[in-house]
Amino acid sequence: MDGEMLRDPNRRLFLQTGAALGGGLMLSFSLSGPGQAAGDGQLNAYVRIGPDGGVTIVSKVPEVGQGIKTSLPMLIAEELDVEWSAVTVEQAIADTKVFGRQVAGGSMATTLEYDGLRRVGATGRALLIGAAAARWGVAAETCATEPGFVIHAASNRRLAYGDLAQAAAALTPPDPKSLTLKDPKAFRIIGKRQQSRDIDAIVTGQPLYGIDTRVPGMLYATFAKAPTFGAKVVSVDLAPARAVAGVKDAFVVEGGTNLQGLMPGVAVVAESWWAARKGRNALEIKWAEHPTSAQSSAGFAARAAELAKAPPHRTLRSDGDVDAAFKGAAKVVKAAYSYPFIAHVNLEPQNCTASFKDGKVEIWAPTQNPEPGRKLVAAALGVAETDVTIHLVRGGGGFGRRLMNDYMVEAAFISKLAGAPVKLVWTREDDIQHDFYRPGGWHNFTGGLDDKGDLVGWRDHFVTFGEGEQFATSAGMNATQFPGRAVANYKLDVSVMPLGAPTGYLRAPGNNAFGFVIQSFTDELAVASKQDPVAFRRKLLGEPRLLGEAGQGDAFDTGRMRGVLDLVAETSGWGRKTAKGTGLGVACHYSHLGYVAVVMEVSVAKGGVLKIHKVWAAVDCGSQIVNPSGAEQQVQGSILDAIGSTLHQAITFENGATMQGSFGDHSPLRMVEAPPVEVHFKLSDNRPTGLGEPAYPPAPAALCNAIFAATGKRIRSLPIGDQLA
Incomplete structure (x- = not known):
């Protein structure tokens, strides 16, 4: 910024x-x-x-x-x-x-x-x-x-x-x-409190979203792409698709190599989406071999384990002398954490309506970032950017997925070849198997505590994806992540491995994972120091001060974080006695200029049955909440989104392809699982900031820390799945 x-x-x-x-x-x-x-x-x-x-x-x-x-x-x-x-x-x-x-x-x-x-x-x-x-x-x-x-x-x-x-x-x-x-x-x-300007249309089912768009003379389209990202079409018999009633045409799209742009595939255009889907299902496509077909989740995990034991590729930050700090520490704590790739799973799958005519393109798209889409379309169709008109249509969820515009260029290109306006709608399988995923990662922590239980050294050997000094999208870590700059002896090392799958920006990019690992390990240190987890964090934050340069996005105000930590402790009744098998967990994190602390109360019954009873959140996003209703909903939605991914979601790869394809095997949070979320805002003398993302990062750690408080079992890898059974 x-x-x-x-x-x-x-x-x-x-x-x-x-x-x-x-x-x-x-x-x-x-x-x-x-x-x-x-x-x-x-x-x-x-x-x-x-x-x-x-x-x-x-x-x-x-x-x-x-x-x-x-x-x-x-x-x-x-x-x-x-x-x-x-x-x-x-x-x-x-x-x-x-x-x-x-x-x-x-x-x-x-x-x-x-x-x-x-x-x-x-x-x-x-x-x-x-x-x-x-x-x-x-x-x-x-x-x-x-x-x-x-x-x-x-x-x-x-x-x-x-x-x-x-x-x-x-x-x-x-x-x-x-x-x-x-x-x-x-x-x-x-x-x-003001209700959403679209609320009446939403609750009465009025056509409002991208998937609702209709234009005169419109056809429907589906687009099949290779399971292995980027593979080209070797051969396909288009006759079976063209023989399906209602199908107008089917054709091969050569595409390119830019994973964010127009990829190779086969399009089917029809009078209805169902006819287009049936035509696509009738195809037998042979895909070319691709270099990434050798990649797999098992291979990534094995390589990450090797890298964790080897010297790091490079050091992102080194303050003080961590080796000396660990040597002189009264207690040294080590723990390895990991998290998986996950998909965005927008409720509304990717879609776009496009009309190419006389060298001009008109587009209706639920995009989060239209201008890169305009450039993609202009380049793919060979038209001027000024000849591309983009209507912004409400999206049924974004979470960062719609920052990419691959579906937009696909729809525009298919419209040109079909000679008619088309509405391209992805299937749920398309949406999950051709996402730009939150990348997985591995963190190997070492922490040193003195005889008073205070943190004297912190080291993280972070294993992630990239090549050389270039991280894959959203796979890098900022060298100023807390507790960096707050611990005298601090070191952040990194090692990388290559990746063929596309990655992108998921709600609170990077931080959505870093909040889990950092705040979970912080909890481990608190337990090892025999201190209350809130008290340990307050001591780690220290006196109110600014870490970094004022006005910069990575500046960290310890006083503001202490403020939300104290507020959530107060509102949740932190420190109260809970029933056997029930526990409270806390976490706090800074991202996107917002300070958020979360407490969860959970119980774990016989057989590992988990119930989240309630969540409390305290948020400092500046001096003014513009719309309290919308702000509260954003915090609640972020936390519930994070709970769903923590419990259920993991994308795995075999032979370079995504193994999951529906809500059945990559499930969002179910309504029956959703706890009440009580939100408190702490106003501060700072510029008002956004709320779509900062409440997500502390939620996974708060949940896992609560599970530890209830059971004594530490969750170090996600999703939780059946780890409690």
Whole structure:
């Protein structure tokens, strides 16, 4: 992330006004990027106020269930001073030249947009006040607003926004940085519970998602790819597929070698998706041999064990002298942890509707990151990027999977060859067997404790995937991961092995695994030191201080982490006596600028039957929660997502191919397994940040630590599966 933008996301902010189509005020702003002229008319967001006073706010960030289509417009509406019930929200089209960054990933939207969008609303309000003051012949400073109206208290006059919109559009906007934003104590919209703007359509089953898209003349498509990633088609008889009723065509796609782009395969196009699926099932495809066909999960595990015993390939961080610390320690603790590859398992499988005609492409896609998709499509179809139009459609879950756009380029290419608009829908097997997986990994820990039980040395030999000094996507580890910088003698070593399977970004990339291993081993150290796990963590965090440089994403505030740790201990009743076979587990982790601590209460009955009774979470994501309903749901969803993966999920490979293919063998959390999750927010004097990811990382460790408290059995590898039996 751009450190300067993190410190001041309002830099390079330029506002423009103009008459909206059909009359009224249109307000927009631009954050000029590299090579752009200041105030060049490129828009990031806009507001329309009609003559009737109706307000339309465009939401620029893709919506994949994180609630951003509601929370970002709330920022503008608050400072504009309108009734939230009077606001209509529209989803923006994908266009970075107009809207700037349009990415649903990294939990960064609130961080980057909070102040800028508020100033857009404040500028609109100032223009409306200016128009009213001119009409009344009074000083603007003597006017104020109430929702939807400008008022002049001295003369008891008021004018509706709709009556002022056209006049306001003709005024020169003030410098947005000169405006005084509302005191949070005066907020009427921000900080209040607001339901999702799409909730009525969702609960009544209205066509809303990518998979619901319909366009005139549309056909349906399926696309078969090799079980071994990247293998080409050697031969296929297309006649059986073409003979299926409703099938319009079947053809081979040569594809390329970019695992994120158009891969080799066979497409079947039909009048219905079921006909396309039947046609695909009728095919017998012979796939070419591929170098990755020799890779397997068993082979990875064996190689990881070899690497763990050998000298590391390189050292990412080395502070102090860990060998001397271990030699002088009163107790040395060693433990090996591992976690598997896992898939995203979006409830809505990957899909895209595309129409290629006359050298132009129109796309409807539930993508989290449309611009790389535009580039893929343009390159694959040989068209200009400006000839690719992408409509952002709500996604039925993202979790990082839809940051990749392979399904988009597939749909566009098939449309070109079919000569008609097509909707490509992946099967569940496609979705799981052709994912960009969270990579597996192995951590070999050594910790040293002095005679007081304090941590004096920490070493991790991390075995992961990559080649040379290049990690596979999401397989690397940041050298500033806590307890780095907090322990005087600390060493992070790494060894890598090659990988043929595609990896990508799953909710809280990297941290979703590091939280498990680091906080589980921390718990082991607490037990070995004969200290309470919360007390041990508080001592490890030490006095409130900042580790790292202020304003940077890897800076770690020990005081903020202690704050959420203390809050979750208080709200969960930490330290209370529990029944036999029942235990409390705690974990805390920092990621995506958020500090989260989690406590779980579990019981393990005869036969290893696990029940999670309740979860408590304490979260510090800055000074303001924009939409408490959405924020609470994001924390709850992250934790439940993490519990599901911890209990059940593992992707395994044989002969270079994924062995799992459905919810039956790669299961999300079932409703009957889901515990209540009680969420508490601790506000701090820091910039508001996102919530889609930071609650995930501590949850697996909290669960496994609770199991240890209940049974004395330490879980060091995931998923838990039948380890308790």
